[in-house]
Amino acid sequence: MSAFFEWLEDLNARDRKVRAVLRRSLAYEPGAFPPAYPYVEPFLPDESSEWRRGMHYLAAGLWALHWREGRQGQPMSLGRACAAYQSANGSLSTEQRFVALLDADRDQLLHRLRQMVALLKDYPLDFGSLLSDLLAWNNPRKPVQNRWARDYYRSAATNTTIESNTQEENVQ
Numbered sequence: 001m002s003a004f005f006e007w008l009e010d011l012n013a014r015d016r017k018v019r020a021v022l023r024r025s026l027a028y029e030p031g032a033f034p035p036a037y038p039y040v041e042p043f044l045p046d047e048s049s050e051w052r053r054g055m056h057y058l059a060a061g062l063w064a065l066h067w068r069e070g071r072q073g074q075p076m077s078l079g080r081a082c083a084a085y086q087s088a089n090g091s092l093s094t095e096q097r098f099v100a101l102l103d104a105d106r107d108q109l110l111h112r113l114r115q116m117v118a119l120l121k122d123y124p125l126d127f128g129s130l131l132s133d134l135l136a137w138n139n140p141r142k143p144v145q146n147r148w149a150r151d152y153y154r155s156a157a158t159n160t161t162i163e164s165n166t167q168e169e170n171v172q
Contacts, residue, residue, distance in 0.1 A: 002128030002132075003043075004043050004060075004131060005131075011039060018039055018064070021039065023064040023065050025061045026061040026065060026110070029054070029110075030053075030057035031053050031054045033057075036061075040056050051106075051135070051138065055134040055137075056131065058109075058134060059127060059130055062113060066120070066121060066125055066127075072124070073123075075127070076124060076125065076126060077147075078125060078151075079148035082094055083151070083153075083155035083156040087156065097112075098148075098152055
């Protein structure tokens, strides 16, 4: 877990209001909801770019949206979690949503990520990696989007193979 999310977990352990404020911040442009400032600004250096500042607010809001008491399991990447969700639920729209997320520009990113993280509420997500990925989202070579896509399709293929093998074993 990154130092930023350890900071948020520590604040949350002392005051449950933290999650409510950060969840509410998702209704605004990242970094435009002053009640969330006490929870994010101390972690940002003064010279932070607007993008860096906004992605910290977005990641903090998504963390608050996703947080569950007693969550267990190894945190996973967003791509891997999407593949696990699709495999478990048989949802055909998951891939479409995931691909739309990969194509998201800065104006669409908040909305699409919020929807996806809400969908993945039962899966532990690696928010430290998510924040790192969001900070690099605008790289023209799209290394983050490519890595997420590889995670998704490799995990989906593995899940499909496991399901096929399980079905074959049950038939025998």
